[in-house]
Amino acid sequence: xxxxxxxxxxxxxxxxxxxxxxxxxxxxxxxxxxxxxxxxxxxxxxxxxxxxxxxxxxxxxxxxxxxxxxxxxxxxxxxxxxxxxxxxxxxxxxxxxxxxxxxxxxxxxxxxxxxxxxxxxxxxxxxxxxxxxxxxxxxxxxxxxxxxxxxxxxxxxxxxxxxxxxxxxxxxxxxxxxxxxxxxxxxxxxxxxxxxxxxxxxxxxxxxxxxxxxxxxxxxxxxxxxxxxxxxxxxxxxxxxxxxxxxxxxxxxxxxxxxxxxxxxxxxxxxxxxxxxxxxxxxxxxxxxxxxxxxxxxxxxxxxxxxxxxxxxxxxxxxxxxxxxxxxxxxxxxxxxxxxxxxxxxxxxxxxxxxxxxxxxxxxxxxxxxxxxxxxxxxxxxxxxxxxxxxxxxxxxxxxxxxxxxxxxxxxxxxxxxxxxxxxxxxxxxxxxxxxxxxxxxxxxxxxxxxxxxxxxxxxxxxxxxxxxxxxxxxxxxxxxxxxxxxxxxxxxxxxxxxxxxxxxxxxxxxxxxxxxxxxxxxxxxxxxxxxxxxxxxxxxxxxxxxxxxxxxxxxxxxxxxxxxxxxxxxxxxxxxxxxxxxxxxxxxxxxxxxxxxxxxxxxxxxxxxxxxxxxxxxxxxxxxxxxxxxxxxxxxxxxxxxxxxxxxxxxxxxxxxxxxxxxxxxxxxxxxxxxxxxxxxxxxxxxxxxxxxxxxxxxxxxxxxxxxxxxxxxxxxxxxxxxxxxxxxxxxxxxxxxxxxxxxxxxxxxxxx
Amino acid sequence: xxxxxxxxxxxxxxxxxxxxxxxxxxxxxxxxxxxxxxxxxxxxxxxxxxxxxxxxxxxxxxxxxxxxxxxxxxxxxxxxxxxxxxxxxxxxxxxxxxxxxxxxxxxxxxxxxxxxxxxxxxxxxxxxxxxxxxxxxxxxxxxxxxxxxxxxxxxxxxxxxxxxxxxx
Numbered sequence: 001x002x003x004x005x006x007x008x009x010x011x012x013x014x015x016x017x018x019x020x021x022x023x024x025x026x027x028x029x030x031x032x033x034x035x036x037x038x039x040x041x042x043x044x045x046x047x048x049x050x051x052x053x054x055x056x057x058x059x060x061x062x063x064x065x066x067x068x069x070x071x072x073x074x075x076x077x078x079x080x081x082x083x084x085x086x087x088x089x090x091x092x093x094x095x096x097x098x099x100x101x102x103x104x105x106x107x108x109x110x111x112x113x114x115x116x117x118x119x120x121x122x123x124x125x126x127x128x129x130x131x132x133x134x135x136x137x138x139x140x141x142x143x144x145x146x147x148x149x150x151x152x153x154x155x156x157x158x159x160x161x162x163x164x165x166x167x168x169x170x171x172x173x174x175x176x177x178x179x180x181x182x183x184x185x186x187x188x189x190x191x192x193x194x195x196x197x198x199x200x201x202x203x204x205x206x207x208x209x210x211x212x213x214x215x216x217x218x219x220x221x222x223x224x225x226x227x228x229x230x231x232x233x234x235x236x237x238x239x240x241x242x243x244x245x246x247x248x249x250x251x252x253x254x255x256x257x258x259x260x261x262x263x264x265x266x267x268x269x270x271x272x273x274x275x276x277x278x279x280x281x282x283x284x285x286x287x288x289x290x291x292x293x294x295x296x297x298x299x300x301x302x303x304x305x306x307x308x309x310x311x312x313x314x315x316x317x318x319x320x321x322x323x324x325x326x327x328x329x330x331x332x333x334x335x336x337x338x339x340x341x342x343x344x345x346x347x348x349x350x351x352x353x354x355x356x357x358x359x360x361x362x363x364x365x366x367x368x369x370x371x372x373x374x375x376x377x378x379x380x381x382x383x384x385x386x387x388x389x390x391x392x393x394x395x396x397x398x399x400x401x402x403x404x405x406x407x408x409x410x411x412x413x414x415x416x417x418x419x420x421x422x423x424x425x426x427x428x429x430x431x432x433x434x435x436x437x438x439x440x441x442x443x444x445x446x447x448x449x450x451x452x453x454x455x456x457x458x459x460x461x462x463x464x465x466x467x468x469x470x471x472x473x474x475x476x477x478x479x480x481x482x483x484x485x486x487x488x489x490x491x492x493x494x495x496x497x498x499x500x501x502x503x504x505x506x507x508x509x510x511x512x513x514x515x516x517x518x519x520x521x522x523x524x525x526x527x528x529x530x531x532x533x534x535x536x537x538x539x540x541x542x543x544x545x546x547x548x549x550x551x552x553x554x555x556x557x558x559x560x561x562x563x564x565x566x567x568x569x570x571x572x573x574x575x576x577x578x579x580x581x582x583x584x585x586x587x588x589x590x591x592x593x594x595x596x597x598x599x600x601x602x603x604x605x606x607x608x609x610x611x612x613x614x615x616x617x618x619x620x621x622x623x624x625x626x627x628x629x630x631x632x633x634x635x636x637x638x639x640x641x642x643x644x645x646x647x648x649x650x651x652x653x654x655x656x657x658x659x660x661x662x663x664x665x666x667x668x669x670x671x672x673x674x675x676x677x678x679x680x681x682x683x684x685x686x687x688x689x690x691x692x693x694x695x696x697x698x699x700x701x702x703x704x705x706x707x708x709x710x711x712x713x714x715x716x717x718x719x720x721x722x723x724x725x726x727x728x729x730x731x732x733x734x735x736x737x738x739x740x741x742x743x744x745x746x747x748x749x750x751x752x753x754x
Numbered sequence: 755x756x757x758x759x760x761x762x763x764x765x766x767x768x769x770x771x772x773x774x775x776x777x778x779x780x781x782x783x784x785x786x787x788x789x790x791x792x793x794x795x796x797x798x799x800x801x802x803x804x805x806x807x808x809x810x811x812x813x814x815x816x817x818x819x820x821x822x823x824x825x826x827x828x829x830x831x832x833x834x835x836x837x838x839x840x841x842x843x844x845x846x847x848x849x850x851x852x853x854x855x856x857x858x859x860x861x862x863x864x865x866x867x868x869x870x871x872x873x874x875x876x877x878x879x880x881x882x883x884x885x886x887x888x889x890x891x892x893x894x895x896x897x898x899x900x901x902x903x904x905x906x907x908x909x910x911x912x913x914x915x916x917x918x919x920x921x922x
Binding site: 109366 | 844845880920
């Protein structure tokens with residue numbers, strides 16, 4: 001079967017029809033036709049998960065229960081059938097009725113919603129005799145909804161950021177790929193590694209020297225060996241110096257290599273990010289993207305500069321300690337090492353518990369900060385409703401949660417070291433008991449013993465380090481994966497290999513039965529067709545949620561259509577050079593976005609080479625010049641996040657100036673709904689008039705004046721184009737949607753007019 | 755007032771009633787005078803906090819026709835239709851045991867036993883796990899499927915730990 005249930009846990013996504021079901025359905029559907037659509041009814045009326053396949057073969061809906069060969073039934077669909085979806089909360093159903101009588105209902109969970117929505121469309125097409133939805137003319141290969149993010153290998157959901165399933169991608173591979181980024185910096189990395197290893201080995205030298213100091217000089221109390229003592233001290237000094245040098249080299253080289261790799265990753269990811277389509281940005285919260293490029297790469301720096309090397313150093317230290325011990329006194333070494341496994345087990349459990357605590361404290365912490373980011377931006381509301389006390393107590397209680405958790409955390413780790421110390425000191429006593437008599441019998445020396453006692457302490461740091469290694473690798477792998485995913489996300493919207501050249505667009509826009517859906521379940525635009533002549537101005541109207549914004553977005557090719565095609569000057573937009581096409585499409589958004597920088601820079605955004613005269617001309621045409629010069633800093637006024645705050649009307653006029661300067665062939669205008677004072681309003685209208693002159697304009701219009709200025713109005717309702725005509729015609733069509741909308745709007749205005 | 759085939763019809767004290775048609779749809783019969791509404795739907799206003807109060811009856815375009823303030827005090831027959839409709843359109847499996855949780859890569863994969871059978875689901879964000887009053891935990895998986903733990907304290911300790919680790 002294509003998607004076997006994993007160990008009996010229902011996880012099926014039902015995007016592939018199992019071959020045996022397909023065969024059964026084909027045989028019982030008559031004619032031996034291939035199935036056209038199918039869906040998995042995954043739950044019964046009694047809320048038990050089940051597997052019943054519904055397969056549309058010709059005009060028969062075949063019901064197959066793979067567990068029961070006798071359970072194959074066939075419902076034939078004809079003009080008297082109705083197939084509909086009844087959406088529920090968690091459980092929807094496909095209802096099949098015939099001659100006004102319910103035949104059967106099939107239940108399904110949200111998991112199968114997309115398939116059922118398709119099946120329903122297909123069934124309805126079969127009933128009405130319309131062509132099947134997928135095979136409409138002009139459609140390209142089926143657009144796979146970006147939301148269908150399930151790994152076909154392990155049949156599990158992939159994280160939002162992932163393009164290949166990280167569960168199936170090995171951690172090792174990701175780390176190796178990350179290490180691969182160090183290639184250009186081989187020499188530095190090698191120097192750093194060697195220095196780090198040397199550093200670990202040098203740690204072993206002082207105990208060895210101490211042993212000689214005790215055995216050769218101190219224990220014999222032989223004054224003639226004073227010279228040897230100084231030599232040993234000299235060696236100790238040399239070791240200390242060498243360690244300083246190694247530490248310096250290690251930190252310097254590896255920190256810099258890590259920094260360079262992080263920089264390479266950051267720039268590569270950011271560069272790729274800008275080529276991705278808008279749907280990528282819609283699915284990912286801005287904060288998450290920012291954190292991937294800043295925080296995750298920083299974490300990788302930390303891993304390369306310190307984490308990776310600490311693992312190496314820990315290993316070198318542990319091996320080194322063992323070698324020295326067994327070299328000098330094997331039996332004592334065995335005895336000394338006895339507490340170590342116990343210590344390792346304790347350390348292991350300690351790290352596991354710490355991880356849990358960190359997890360919990362981190363969650364509590366983020367809950368606490370969430371109250372801050374909730375209340376501080378909303379401080380006006382808090383004050384207006386005098387809810388200060390409530391907010392304070394909310395914060396206090398969350399902060400108290402953090403405190404409690406932190407107390408538990410500190411309790412945990414502060415308990416660990418005393419326990420380890422206890423273990424080692426007890427072990428030490430045992431060793432004393434064993435070694436004492438043998439020292440007296442001169443089986444081995446006091447120096448050896450002292451050396452052992454100090455070496456054993458060098459075990460635990462590295463063991464603890466290695467205990468955390470898994471987590472460290474895990475975190476690094478996750479961070480690396482998150483960055484790599486941006487880099488690896490394929491471009492869905494791109495210029496074809498042989499684009500049709502369009503250096504100067506005429507401005508004809510043609511929609512040929514365009515349908516679009518963001519998620520593949522709910523259609524946002526259905527079968528929209530129209531033709532806009534070059535230079536024409538179209539006003540786009542309709543209730544909110546009717547698809548106006550979507551329509552202008554797909555003209556700019558922020559998304560590709562699901563079905564049908566969009567032509568600019570008779571050429572499919574998907575065949576045009578994306579950059580060339582977009583540079584000739586201008587947009588004035590409802591809430592204009594100003595970048596932080598000067599007004600000058602904002603007007604000339606996208607037109608770096610524009611000369612000052614043009615900029616002023618554009619600003620004048622947009623009625624922005626006068627107020628801009630009125631500012632103390634004129635065109636050099638800083639705007640954006642930390643700059644001068646501009647009013648809505650002012651921002652709008654600056655963005656209009658930007659569009660005028662850009663001189664696009666096609667203009668998209670998303671008119672602001674918010675009302676401004678009459679004078680500003682008139683100025684904006686004036687500016688818009690300048691702007692639309694001589695270009696094809698599609699305007700999402702709210703203001704009467706814009707609507708009257710438009711050559712034709714396009715009325716959208718629930719994703720369908722319901723009316724397309726001149727303003728006067730639409731107003732006179734009393735039953736039309738536009739006339740109704742217009743009536744309510746004028747009524748509203750007369751209520752609020754003063 | 756209605757001539758459609760009536761399987762069951764009932765009126766609340768103020769006269770509004772629901773009836774189930776032969777084709778499976780629901781028809782709403784308002785208190786008096788105005789026309790019956792075919793193909794209407796039933797929604798809860800407070801699914802988690804007050805599931806049996808303020809039940810909204812809507813026409814096929816989603817406009818509210820009637821609000822039942824309290825299902826318990828509605829006439830039996832109306833209540834039966836509403837309850838049967840709600841139960842056919844709602845699925846919130848109750849989690850009995852959590853077998854395994856994997857959160858290696860941001861997405862958390864849960865393998866659980868529920869009263870609807872064993873199931874695997876995946877949550878993406880912290881907000882997907884919501885804790886309600888009385889130790890009730892509600893999960894909304896990435897596709898919008900709902901799962902519930904009616905009382906966390908009554909779950910076995912291992913299962914409980916899985917949840918607690920991932921709760922605020």
